Amino acid sequence: MDETSGGDGYREWPSRFGQAVVWTRTVRAQDAGMPVLPDGCIDLLWVGGQLVIAGPDTRxxxxxAAVGTRYVGIRFFPGTAPALLGVPADELRDRRIELADVWSSGTVRRLSEELGEAGDPASALERIALRRxxxxxxxxxxxxxxxTALDAGWSVGATADAAGLSARLLHRRSLAAFGYGPKTLARVLRMQRALAAARRGVSFADTAAATGFADQAHLAREVRDLTGMPLGQVLTRSGAAASERSGSLSTVI
Incomplete structure (x- = not known):
């Protein structure tokens, strides 16, 4: 597998599902409570013996999670999970809910038994997604x-034109597919591009210029608005929990 790993025991690899990555993580004392940053994705998690949906975040x-908690997840490309889960993304925005709140309790119970008995829960979770x-x-x-257009820095208007949609229809479909409108999704994707560049050692000023921000101050304001933290703090304190999700789009686009 083409796996990537982080210092906190995080691992991810491309899913056979095609528009997702499979990942695992064990929480350590030094990174417990590390923030997960918005990225437009929806995850299906197996944690603590429960199947949980992690919706798209705006913050x-x-x-x-206690030290030693083991996560197994599959992270779906933006717009992919709602059809799979049978629920609009905007109903999941900024929420963590049990899969049993969306699917029948009997179905979730059978899936939980399958995962609980699996020698490799990550592969079992992937099989569940593929069956679904x-x-x-x-x-x-x-x-x-x-x-793809928004992640390339296209304007919302140009994206709507390229997709053959009116601005109003694009907004409505974006809410159901991504959990928020195209402007918010564009901001999230742009922030992730900027953080990825900054982590590679690109200066903040050059990062801002290369990723579509007016200047470094604009970049800093956007990061604070979307994460609740200053840019420098995001880079030093979010650690692997931030990089876990920030690499996902480049893997599956």
């Missing part, structure tokens, strides 16, 4: 074009 999320994908209609391919 940094700080999980409360075979049962439902695939996501509208226009959604992927929308994400």
């Amino acid at each position: 940094a999320f700080r999980p409360r 994908a075979a049962e439902v209609s695939p996501p509208d391919p226009v959604l992927r074009r929308v994400v």
Whole structure:
């Protein structure tokens, strides 16, 4: 597998699902409570014997998990999970809910038993997603074009034109597919591009110029607005929990 790993025991690799990555993480004392930054993705998690959906975030999320907690997850490309889960993304925005709140309790109980008995829960979770994908209609391919355009820095107007949608229809479909409108998704994706550049050692000024911000001050304001933390603090304190999700789009786009 083409795996990447982090210092906190985080590992991820491309999913056979095609528009997702599979990942695992064990919480350590030094990184407990590390924030997870917005990235437009939705995750299906197996943690503490429960199947949990992590919806798309608009702010940094700080999980409360005991040291030693083991996470197994599959992180879906923006716009992919709603068709799979059968629930609009805006109903999941900034929420962590049990899968049993969306699917029947009997179905979730059977899946939980399957995962609990699996020698490799990550592979088992991936198989569950693949089975589900075979049962439902695939996501509208226009959604992927929308994400690709926005992640490339296109304006919302240009993205709507390229997708053959009016601005109003793009907004409505974005809420259901991504959890928020295209402007917010564009801001999230741009922030992730900027943080990835800054982590590679690019100066803040050059990062801002290369990723579509007016200047370094604009970059700092956006990061604070989307994460609740100053830019420098995001880079030093979010650590692997931030990089966990920030690399996902480049893996699956």
